[in-house]
Amino acid sequence: MYQLIKALKAAGEPTRLRILTALTQYELTVTELVSLLGQSQPRVSRHLKLLLEAGLVSRFQEGSWVFQRLNESNLTAQITRMIDLHDPALKKDSDRLGRIKVENARLATDYFAANAGDWDQVRNMVGSDENIEVAMLEQIGDRNFQSMIDMGTGTGRIVEIFANRAAKITGYDSSQEMLKLARSKFEQAGLSHCQARLGDITALPATDASADLITIHQVLHYLDSPFAVIEEARRLLTPDGLILIVDFAKHQHEFLRTEHAHRRLGFANSEIQFWCENNQLSLEHSQKLTHNDSRDGLDVMLWILKSKSK
Ligand SMILES: C[S@@+](CC[C@H](N)C(=O)[O-])C[C@H]1O[C@@H](n2cnc3c(N)ncnc32)[C@H](O)[C@@H]1O
Known part of the structure; x- marks a missing residue:
């Protein structure tokens, strides 16, 4: 009874209800909440403290940023419902939050617009190389696919390396x-079954259950809502399909935020597991990969997800 009263009291105040509502949509830093609510940082922190205590x-802390998220409990779910x-x-x-998120995404968009021409060189520096590509191919064995989607395809490198393993590939x-650059790469290599398409990977113009292989290579750490990408991948996945994620393990390299527009400092296995549980997916395999430039704890991970309905 005491816990329930505490939770209801915490939620029963306009600013705190606004915070809870915002957190149903995104994980948010205190700075983002301050700009959303138009209140001072100490005030927002006091409200957060009450919500935490309730x-x-x-x-969760990631480098110098602290994210707030809704607790996975029945009580939280009942209140937010x-x-x-x-x-x-x-x-x-919600509209204001949308604008804040668009502004955050613009930093990454500007970064990629500025680095597109050099991306194939830059990508080796920031966590992609031949060893990793070989490991990805090894993991799918000799299976061939009908329809692959590469989410956040960039210059299309991942499409290129999987080109002879799928009848049709779309990189978004x-x-x-x-x-x-991706289109001209596909044209030059004569990959007429591969396409590069414009799309936001949290809401792609593709039908449900239309891909039996989905790759998400070094993309999630640029996003405010990596979870939304997993949800979208789940929607697109066929019952017997695979999702291959390559991204950094949890790390502390803040310079990747300031110099390379990263938002998230890698992901822990537990976080991937958590996303799976919330999406009827199972985490089939996780593997630390050797990266040419693997220094100071900057490790690259490969995760393979499958649909639970299979
Ligand atoms: C680090 S690059 C990786 C590109 C490619 N997967 C590779 O490994 O070379 C990340 C890519 O994700 C794209 N991206 C980021 N957010 C996106 C979004 N919401 N929707 C679609 N693409 C996005 C960027 O434009 C960029 O090309």
Whole structure:
């Protein structure tokens, strides 16, 4: 009874209800909450402390950023289910949050527009190389695929290395500059079954259960909502399909945020596991990969996800 009263008291205040509503959409830093709510940092921190103590919210630190997320509990779910998202004040917050997220994404968009021409060189520096590509191919064995989707395809390198393993491949990216290079790469290599298409990988113009192989190579750490990409991959996956994710293991290299537009400092196995559990996926395999430039704890991981319905 005491815990319930504490939670209801914590949620029963306008600013804290706005925070809870915002966290139903994204994991947010205190800075983002300050700019959303238009209140001072100490005030926002006081509200967060009450939500944390009531067990409605939890926080996790990643380098110098601290993210807040909703707790996975029945109580949190019950309270957030009562929120009317059409409420005018909450709708206004949601629009403002959308603008904050667009601005965050712009940093990465600008980075890729500026680096598109050099990407095939830069990508080796920031966590991609031949060893990793070989390991990805090894993991799929001799299986061939009908329809592959490469999410965040960039210059199309991953499409290129899987080109003879799938009857049809579509690489999606939000950067026109990257896509232009991917298209000319496919044309030059005579890969007429491979396409590069414009699309936001959290909402792709592709039908449900239409891909039996989905690759997400060094993309998730650029996103505010990597979880939304996993949800989208789940929607697109056929029942017997595979999702291959390559990204950094958890690390502390802040310079990747400031110099290379990363948002997330890698991912722990437990986080991938958590996304799987929430999406009817199973984590079939995880593997630390050798990276040519693997220094100071900057490790690259490969994760393979499968649909649970299989
Ligand atoms: C680090 S590059 C990786 C490219 C490619 N997978 C590779 O390994 O060479 C990340 C790519 O993700 C794309 N990207 C980031 N956010 C995206 C989004 N929301 N929708 C589509 N593409 C996105 C960027 O434009 C960029 O080309």
